[in-house]
Amino acid sequence: MISSVYIHIPFCEKICAYCDFCKMFYNEKIVDKYLDELENEVNSLYRGELIKTIYIGGGTPSSLNIKQLERLFEITDKFKRNNFCEFTIECNFSNTTEEKLKLFKEKGINRLSFGLETTSNMQLDFLEREENLENTKETIRLAKKLGFDNINVDLMYALPGEEISDLNKDLEFINSLDIEHVSCYSLIIEEHTKLGINNIENIDSDLDYKMYQTICGFMKDNGFNHYEISNYSKEGYESRHNLVYWNNEEYYGFGLGASAYINNRRVSNTRSISHYLKGSYLLEEEILEKDDLVYYEIMLNLRKSSGIDLEKLYLLYKVRLEYNELVNKGLLVLDNNNLYIPEDKWYISNEIIIRLLEGIVYE
Ligand code: SF4
Incomplete structure (x- = not known):
């Protein structure tokens, strides 16, 4: 909803x-x-x-x-x-x-x-x-x-x-x-x-x-x-x-150049004011497959200090992450079911996320 x-x-x-x-x-x-x-x-x-x-x-x-x-x-x-x-x-x-x-x-x-x-x-x-x-x-x-x-x-x-x-x-x-x-x-x-x-x-x-x-x-x-x-x-x-x-939740986006996330679709509006004023709002839409949904869930949640809820990830997509090596190196922290990037490593969060995405196990 x-x-x-x-x-x-x-x-x-x-x-x-x-x-x-x-x-x-x-x-x-x-x-x-x-x-x-x-x-x-x-x-x-x-x-x-x-x-x-x-x-x-x-x-x-x-x-x-x-x-x-x-x-x-x-x-x-x-x-x-x-x-x-x-x-x-x-x-x-x-x-x-x-x-x-x-x-x-x-x-x-x-x-x-x-x-x-x-x-x-x-x-x-x-x-x-x-x-x-x-x-x-x-x-x-x-x-x-x-x-x-x-x-x-x-x-x-x-x-x-x-x-x-x-x-x-x-x-x-x-x-x-x-x-x-x-x-x-x-x-x-x-x-x-x-x-x-x-x-x-x-x-x-x-x-x-x-x-x-x-x-x-x-x-x-x-x-x-x-x-x-x-x-x-x-x-x-x-x-x-x-x-x-x-949290990778859905939202409406209205107006020139706005983005929305609705029904597993990521939608971008036109950046052309003349198109927009003629009622032609849509520029492009990306229909998300399971791989994309998993990618967004991981990538967006790991921006937060609370990180990603692994139980929720499994319940939603039946996937597990291989994170032990990254945890052992201090690049990720596991706290109960939450996996997060420690503050002193946020500066290299992109590299950490890319490595984590390489270790996705689908059931
Ligand atoms: S030009 Fe860009 S950065 Fe400057 S006020 Fe407008 S939107 Fe903000």
Whole structure:
């Protein structure tokens, strides 16, 4: 039974130089048309299930004006949900006004996710991000005053020229915001982005690793639980929506470039706005065979500190894993029926998962 919904709002006021997401410049008329088509897509696919998590991501959902946000919430009101539904919206500090925050509160949003990325004005210029650092503290203060008590901030590290001391400044700043959740991603330079076209190179992998360790240590010392490779939360504030992905559970995905996982199919929507506005949503779908289902179950669950439930894996797919060698080498830990990658080995999790996938035994 599907109980989660992702909605993509691809509009941004400025395009960041590293951005590989499905996004386009904000244009008032196109946004209005987009919201009409989004409603059509929801009407055509949603089957009335009780929804436990909704995530409005982007792009920059907070770039929409008040009228457009009200229209967006008319669409999300179509989802049957109870008081426990986790309802997240992604925001940028530069365009999240008090009026918008009040509207979010009124419409049932109970989790805010802000893109901060860095506190260095020089790095913000390099990344070509539209941000106003002066707004950051004030926006968080306002959000808390309005009753938001589940706030995430995204941090990006491994920026060219960044040093450990710069990272520490970012971490101290984020900690001073007294928020519940932090997502930390290293900058990956993709070829077709502006940084890639300009031949900007990723930082040295040793420094990248040291930065990852610095973040792990800082977060632990400041009361955050490292519950997923890139995510840290205070006790009880794990992102329930993102856990749906990592638990390999099904979800709807609406909007330009959105992905969904429904009835053993992984579906991707078109990234072409002209196709989408004509009602042609689908780009491709992958029908999952047993091998694929097992692969996703292992690969996604091992991103979490709790790892994979081997009994569930066996009951679902009648497969066992040969993990003894990896456990003996300290690359995996077996705790009752759960197999997980220890935190100090998450940095090489891809290699560990590939080796584990080589040892699948089908009955
Ligand atoms: S705000 Fe986010 S989605 Fe928009 S261009 Fe920047 S990174 Fe991409």
